[in-house]
Amino acid sequence: MSERLTRMCLLVVALLGLGACGSVPVERQLELTVTATGYDRPRLEARVGEQVFIRFRNADTVAHNLTIELPSGRRTVSAEAGVDAILAFPARQAGTFRMFCTVPGHTEQGELVILP
């Protein structure tokens, strides 16, 4: 193979690689467990541009939910006792957003930090 052809092949491979990075959002897999004493961690982190998947594990004996106030609106997922649920959303804007449970009388809370 000529040197020129080799260089052209490398360029095509590089461009295809960049194209793939630009079109497929990075996935951010997070976990949050709720027990009778609240969420097991006070803070979760993601980055702008990532597709966020939070596995919400309910290790308690009553139902709970995970609610996050994002600039694009409120996202929530509920989980019955002993059940896992997934909350998925794109991280579009940097900031610190409150996470909490909306079941009356429940006080679990934390924050989601989306880094720029």
Ligand SMILES: [Cu+2]
């Ligand atoms: Cu709750």
